Amino acid sequence: MPVEFDPHRVVQVLGQTETFAQGDVACAYGALLGGCDFFAGYPITPATEVAEAMARLLPRIGGAVLQMEDEIASLSAVIGAAWAGSRAMTATSGPGFSLMQENIGYACMTETPCVIVNVQRSGPSTGQPTEPSQGDMLQARWGTHGDHEIIALAPASVQECVDLTRDAFDLAEKYRNPVLVMTDGEVGHMRERVRLPAADELEIRPRGEPTTSPEEYVPFLAVKGGQIPEMANFGTGYHTYVTGLTHDERGLPATDDATTHSRLVRRLCQKISSDVDTLTRVERDDEDGATVGIVSYGISARSAAGAIRILRGEGERLNHLRLIGVFPFPEKAVQDFAEGLDRIVVPELNLGQICHLVREAVNGTAKIELVPKIGGEILTPDEIIQAVKHGGESV
Amino acid sequence: MFNKAINIKDKYIRQEMWPSIFCTGCGIGNVLNYTLRAIDSLQIDIDRTVFCSGIGCSSRLPGYVDADGLHTTHGRAIAFATGVKMSDPELTVIVFTGDGDMAGIGGNHFIHAARRNLDLTVICINNFNYGMTGGQVSPTTPPEAMSATTPYGNLEEPFDLSRLAIGAGAPYVARWTMGFPYETITAIEGALRTEGFGFVEILAPCPTGFGKGNEQRDAVTSWEWYKDNTITRAELAELSPEERKANTKTVIGTLWQTDKPEYGKRWRELVQRLQSEPDLSG
Amino acid sequence: MKKEIRIVGFGGQGIILAGVILGEAATRAGHWAVQTQSYGPESRGGGARSEVVISSDPIDYPRVRRADVVVALSQEGYEKYGREPGIPTVVVDSDLVEAETVQSLPFTKTAEEVGHKIVSNIVMVGYLGALLDVVPHELLEETVLANIPEGTEELNARALAAGRVLYENHAG
Numbered sequence: 021m022p023v024e025f026d027p028h029r030v031v032q033v034l035g036q037t038e039t040f041a042q043g044d045v046a047c048a049y050g051a052l053l054g055g056c057d058f059f060a061g062y063p064i065t066p067a068t069e070v071a072e073a074m075a076r077l078l079p080r081i082g083g084a085v086l087q088m089e090d091e092i093a094s095l096s097a098v099i100g101a102a103w104a105g106s107r108a109m110t111a112t113s114g115p116g117f118s119l120m121q122e123n124i125g126y127a128c129m130t131e132t133p134c135v136i137v138n139v140q141r142s143g144p145s146t147g148q149p150t151e152p153s154q155g156d157m158l159q160a161r162w163g164t165h166g167d168h169e170i171i172a173l174a175p176a177s178v179q180e181c182v183d184l185t186r187d188a189f190d191l192a193e194k195y196r197n198p199v200l201v202m203t204d205g206e207v208g209h210m211r212e213r214v215r216l217p218a219a220d221e222l223e224i225r226p227r228g229e230p231t232t233s234p235e236e237y238v239p240f241l242a243v244k245g246g247q248i249p250e251m252a253n254f255g256t257g258y259h260t261y262v263t264g265l266t267h268d269e270r271g272l273p274a275t276d277d278a279t280t281h282s283r284l285v286r287r288l289c290q291k292i293s294s295d296v297d298t299l300t301r302v303e304r305d306d307e308d309g310a311t312v313g314i315v316s317y318g319i320s321a322r323s324a325a326g327a328i329r330i331l332r333g334e335g336e337r338l339n340h341l342r343l344i345g346v347f348p349f350p351e352k353a354v355q356d357f358a359e360g361l362d363r364i365v366v367p368e369l370n371l372g373q374i375c376h377l378v379r380e381a382v383n384g385t386a387k388i389e390l391v392p393k394i395g396g397e398i399l400t401p402d403e404i405i406q407a408v409k410h411g412g413e414s415v
Numbered sequence: 416m417f418n419k420a421i422n423i424k425d426k427y428i429r430q431e432m433w434p435s436i437f438c439t440g441c442g443i444g445n446v447l448n449y450t451l452r453a454i455d456s457l458q459i460d461i462d463r464t465v466f467c468s469g470i471g472c473s474s475r476l477p478g479y480v481d482a483d484g485l486h487t488t489h490g491r492a493i494a495f496a497t498g499v500k501m502s503d504p505e506l507t508v509i510v511f512t513g514d515g516d517m518a519g520i521g522g523n524h525f526i527h528a529a530r531r532n533l534d535l536t537v538i539c540i541n542n543f544n545y546g547m548t549g550g551q552v553s554p555t556t557p558p559e560a561m562s563a564t565t566p567y568g569n570l571e572e573p574f575d576l577s578r579l580a581i582g583a584g585a586p587y588v589a590r591w592t593m594g595f596p597y598e599t600i601t602a603i604e605g606a607l608r609t610e611g612f613g614f615v616e617i618l619a620p621c622p623t624g625f626g627k628g629n630e631q632r633d634a635v636t637s638w639e640w641y642k643d644n645t646i647t648r649a650e651l652a653e654l655s656p657e658e659r660k661a662n663t664k665t666v667i668g669t670l671w672q673t674d675k676p677e678y679g680k681r682w683r684e685l686v687q688r689l690q691s692e693p694d695l696s697g
Numbered sequence: 698m699k700k701e702i703r704i705v706g707f708g709g710q711g712i713i714l715a716g717v718i719l720g721e722a723a724t725r726a727g728h729w730a731v732q733t734q735s736y737g738p739e740s741r742g743g744g745a746r747s748e749v750v751i752s753s754d755p756i757d758y759p760r761v762r763r764a765d766v767v768v769a770l771s772q773e774g775y776e777k778y779g780r781e782p783g784i785p786t787v788v789v790d791s792d793l794v795e796a797e798t799v800q801s802l803p804f805t806k807t808a809e810e811v812g813h814k815i816v817s818n819i820v821m822v823g824y825l826g827a828l829l830d831v832v833p834h835e836l837l838e839e840t841v842l843a844n845i846p847e848g849t850e851e852l853n854a855r856a857l858a859a860g861r862v863l864y865e866n867h868a869g
Contacts, residue, residue, distance in 0.1 A: 022502050040721040040730070058502050079686050084501040089527040093494035096487065096524075100467070100498025103485060104506065108498070126488050150736065210759055211717060211732040213724045254483040254499060255506045257462045261429070261478055263486035272432060273478065319759075326758030396735075401758050 022105040023057040023082040027222035033080045037216045043181040043207040044111075046214055047137050048073030050185030051109050053217065055224040056135070057083035058106035060097035062090055062116060065149040066205040067139035070111035091116035095123040095136065102132045103262060105227065105253040107189050111137035113205075114156055115146065117163070124198050125164030126264045128288060131240070131249065133192035137185065137201045139208040142396050151396025152205030154318055154369040160200050161347050167285050169292035171299065172200040172347040174318040178212035184344070191299075193227060195292055196248055202346065204369065206319045206398050227251060234258045240284070241269040247291035293348055301345035302353045307332070311362045312408055313339035313386075315354060315378050317346050319398055320367040326401035331408060338408065346374065354381040365412050367391040367399050375415045388415040418455060427451045427461065429481040436475060440626070440634035442593045442619025446540050447476050449596060449617075450509070453603035464507040467496040469521060472547045472621075473513035473540040490520030493528045496535050504679045507607070510537040515545040515553040518574050522554070529583035529612050533678040536606045536613045539576060542621035550624030561628035580614040581671045587611065588671040592618040592641040593634070595667070602669060611677045618645070618665070698728070699752040700829050701761040704821070705774030706793075708736050708745045711818030712770060714844065716747030718822050722832045722840035723751040731759040744773060751831055766828065768821060769794050770804070786828065790817070802867065807859050816856035819845075823860020827868075834861060 030052050031037075041049070047070050051059070059078055061071035071087065078085045084101070088094040091112050098108040112120065117138045127134050140156050142148035156163075160172045171191055173184040181203060188199040230237050230250035239260045242249050249269075252258035265273040266281040274280040292299070305328070316324040321342045328338050341357040343350060354377075358364060364386045366375040372390045379388040389412030393399045424433070437444050454464065461482050468474035470489035477484030487495045492510045500508045517525050517539050528535060544562055545551040552562040552569050555576060559568045577590045587609040589602035599617060606613025620626060620637030631637045648668035651659060702719065704712045713734045720732030729752045736745040748761045766786045769775035775794045779787045789796045792805040802824065808817035819841060826837045838857055845853045 038724075040717075040724045040732075058498065060498060079682075080689050082686050082690070084682060086497065086501060088494060088497070089523050092491060093497075093524050093527070096491040096494035097498030097501070099487075100485065100495035100500075101502035102498075103483075104465070104499045104502035106498075106502040108502070122488050123491070206733065206759070209734065211720055212756075212759075213729065253503075254465045254485075255463050255503055259429075259462075259482050261484040261486070263478065263484075264488060265486070270431070272429075322757050322759055326762070329757060398760065400760070401762060 025055045025224040025226065026081070027219040029081050030222065031216070031219040033077055034216055037218060039214055039216070040211050041178055041214050042069060042209055042211050043175070043178045043203055044069035044139060044209065045073045046178045046181035047111065047185045047201065047203065048077055049214070049216060050182040051135070051189070052077055052081060053182065053222060054186035054189035055107045056109050056189060057081070058098065058101040058108040059083070059110065060086040060088050060094040060101070060108070061110050062088055062094050062112065064091070064113045064116045066141055066152070066208050067111045067113045067116075067137065069208070070137055070139070091119040092123065095120045095134070098134050099123060099127055099132045102134050103254050107133070107193070109135040109137065111139065113139050113141045114143045117156055117159065121163040125166060125168060127198040128164070128168040128170070129264045130262050131196035131251070131288070132198070133196055133251070134198050135185065135188045135192055135201065136198055137203065140202060140204040142394065148396050150205065152208075152319060152369060152398060153394060153396075154204055154320065154373070155394070157202065157346065157370065157373040160202055167289055169197065169289045170200060170347050171195060171197060171292060172202050172345070173301070174202050174343060174346050175207055176318055176321040176342065178207065178210065179214050180344070181207060182214055182216065190225070193225070194248070195295075196251060197292060202318065204319050227253065229256060230258065238269050239271045240267065242287070247287055247294070296348045296350065297352070299345055299348055300350040300353050302350055303342040303344060304357065305340040307337040307339060310337040310339045311360070312365065313341060313357060313361045313363070314365045314367065314404070314408075315341045315343065315357065316367055317343040317374060320369060323399040323401055324367050324404055327404035327408065330401055331405060336408070343374070349377050349381070351381040354378055355383070358382040358386045361386045363387045363389060365389045365391060365404065365407055366415070367393075367404050367407075369393055369398060372413070372415060379415050389413060390415050421455055423448060423451045423455070426455070427481060428479055432479050435479055437472065438623045440620055440622040440637070441472070442542065442617070442621070442634070443473055443476065443540055445593060445596070446538065446617050446619060447479060449600045450538060450603055451480070453600050453607060456600070457604055457607055459507050459607065463505065464509065465499050466509050466511060467492045467499065468511040469516035470547070471513040471516045471545065473511055474516055476511040490516055491524060492516070493521060493524040493535070493537060497528060497533055500533055500535060500679060501682070504534070504683065508535050510535060512537065512539050513546070514539065514541040514543065514555040514576065518554040518576055518579070519545075526579065526583040529580050529585040529614065531678045532584060532586060532611045532675055534610055534612070536603070536609075537615070538603065538606070539614070539616050540619045541576060541616055542619050542625055544621060544625040546621045546624035550621070550628065556625075560625070562625070575665075576616045577614070577670050584675075585612045585614045585671070586673045586675050587613040589614070589669045590616040590618070590665070590667045592645055592667060593620060594638050594641050605669065605672075610680070611675060698831060699750070700765050700831060701763060702749045702751070702766045702768070702825065702829070703761045703764045703778060704747045704768045704770070705778045706745055706770030708743045710745070710770050711815070712745055712747045715818040715822050716749045718837070718840050718844055719749045719825060720751070721844070722826070722837045723749070725836050725840060726832045728753060728831060729756050731756050733759055744771070746774070746778070751829070766825065768825065769796070770821070788824070800867065802863055804860070807863060808856055811855045811859050812852045816853055819853050819856035820860040820863065823857040824864045827861045827864035
């Protein structure tokens with residue numbers, strides 16, 4: 021049977037509660053804290069350190085680690101393990117993330133909880149393997165074919181690599197969906213102070229068994245009027261048939277039935293989209309009388325915070341909205357933020373991805389300006405200051 | 416020996432999924448029968464059995480079994496099965512796959528799983544084509560055979576899947592055809608009993624996909640083709656050395672059987688060892 | 698208090714380790730610190746840059762914006778990063794870099810004297826530790842010892858101390 025979560029063992033294996041760690045390794049810490057007991061991955065710069073840390077740590081808590089033959093196999097094994105009862109994770113970067121898209125869709129369609137860490141690097145294609153970027157953000161939302169929803173978190177610090185990876189597991193279990201932790205080569209390889217929780221601060225809600233008996237259980241029928249069915253692990257007598265084909269509530273293929281397909285896919289989407297308020301996770305920092313705001317996420321939020329500190333020191337007024345959860349996109353929070361602002365500056369390490377969603381949400385009430393940067397260096401505060409003072413790229 | 420009296424359909428089949436999608440003369444249903452009989456004969460707990468498959472006609476089998484089933488993405492069943500088995504090693508994990516699914520798109524996962532030697536049972540139904548999509552050439556299509564994507568005849572050489580499995584490190588490899596039901600059941604039992612990667616290749620007719628263009632329009636002509644083009648290990652042993660050397664027929668039987676450390680067991684031994692180390696922190 | 702330190706050189710010189718040690722030691726001393734690096738995928742020979750920001754307050758922008766100290770262990774690194782106007786302290790390794798009007802210190806030579814030139818980065822850390830004066834030497838030593846291979850403790854401790862002595866002899 022999959023490993024039972026033992027907080028004391030996890031804490032013992034992780035060692036010190038205060039440490040100076042790399043973002044990638046911090047993701048591994050977060051995974052263990054989140055109850056992960058299965059990891060399958062493939063080496064890829066700059067995410068390899070996640071796999072290496074998991075390979076060192078996971079067997080010590082009794083979990084399983086596999087280096088699979090490629091990224092497709094890695095996510096395949098993760099999904100298989102999830103159905104056998106594990107909290108399972110993989111980690112990769114752009115090229116591997118591209119390979120995983122088919123299986124991400126499979127996990128959405130089959131409502132398989134799993135966590136995927138993408139330590140974004142400069143692309144497209146092989147690009148600059150050792151350089152960071154935020155170039156996979158829209159791919160995170162729409163990389164796999166068909167209508168689906170995704171939950172994506174964007175750590176902006178090594179501490180958040182721990183905390184958000186940990187949270188990702190609970191989110192994956194709750195919504196029965198893949199959850200993406202979108203870090204980048206900068207956060208992944210930088211080192212910062214991290215604080216790890218003590219054993220008594222750790223708690224996992226185990227998946228448990230469905231509340232209905234195997235005879236009464238309908239695998240893809242949400243209980244009690246909700247949108248999310250209870251999951252029955254393989255091997256517990258529930259005889260669940262899991263398929264990526266369009267299926268009815270019994271899990272049986274129903275590809276000829278438009279109504280069933282529509283009902284299924286709408287539910288898969290709505291279970292997340294209708295919960296966007298609960299899933300919205302932002303950090304807002306306002307100043308009275310500001311007319312310019314910055315919407316940022318991930319590593320660029322650090323650059324933005326630096327710019328804001330310097331500008332405020334010069335007497336400028338600026339508001340800042342940091343997206344911690346990027347998908348489902350917090351439209352309302354962005355709309356709210358835009359009220360009273362003339363301009364919103366969006367710094368990204370790409371040629372403009374999230375800025376378009378900001379523009380869509382803001383819907384004309386403020387001008388959206390992009391501060392794009394590619395090539396590997398993160399945005400400097402001065403580059404953002406420049407855009408705030410003299411205008412960014414129109415979106 | 417298996418219990419002939421048992422009604423496989425009542426005991427194991429997911430009734431709501433029946434009748435199956437298989438064409439007249441298809442061999443895939445037979446394979447399901449043989450597999451369930453093997454499971455029954457070994458008294459494997461169906462509640463603790465998981466069937467994995469990819470995409471294709473062969474991959475539809477898990478849907479017909481009243482058990483946990485994982486119908487995955489094309490070619491990836493073995494990788495999914497690896498995760499299932501590593502997470503819960505006490506499950507019996509069986510993969511149903513086809514020649515295209517396993518050796519085309521799935522080739523990489525197949526050879527690595529054989530090399531890794533995790534305790535899985537992989538049943539590959541080889542009907543020499545991609546049947547579900549209409550009979551395109553596959554990695555096992557015989558040379559010069561017709562197919563939807565080789566309308567002038569196949570110019571490529573096929574894999575010998577069993578040899579590939581042996582070469583990749585599988586400790587148990589058997590191959591049979593539709594003409595040998597009892598032997599096939601026994602072979603599947605052998606694979607299930609193997610603590611490691613047990614591989615059974617079963618040549619099966621596909622009158623609709625492969626057969627139509629290659630003068631095997633029904634099961635009967637397919638079975639005759641098997642008779643003319645395969646040779647058992649026992650028959651091969653009776654030939655003279657020159658005849659054996661000149662043999663071009665596909666060899667069937669238990670082709671390879673050896674003992675080697677099983678991956679999951681080695682992993683658990685490592686985990687055990689680590690637990691007893693004084694300093695766990697990493 | 699905020700110190701922005703930039704160390705540049707080649708891959709293989711241990712400059713990233715030096716940055717990690719400084720950052721970790723600063724953390725142990727109760728400060729906030731971020732350590733970052735840039736380098737090519739090759740293990741040896743490509744350009745490498747290690748940056749550390751140490752502060753009494755949480756750090757937003759994680760990289761060096763206005764370097765307080767630049768240490769160059771390669772000519773190329775010095776040319777690229779050591780010649781910007783306005784850097785308060787620029788230090789080069791006298792054996793590896795030809796430069797005028799900057800502090801030129803024998804990190805490599807000192808390392809050889811102490812036992813092996815491979816610890817030249819630790820000599821440099823000892824020097825920087827004294828120069829920055831935000832981490833007590835004992836804490837710096839503790840951090841060095843936690844980050845070097847077993848069996849090399851004495852060599853590294855000597856290198857660190859020698860680096861500190863270099864600072865004391867050249868201060869001002």
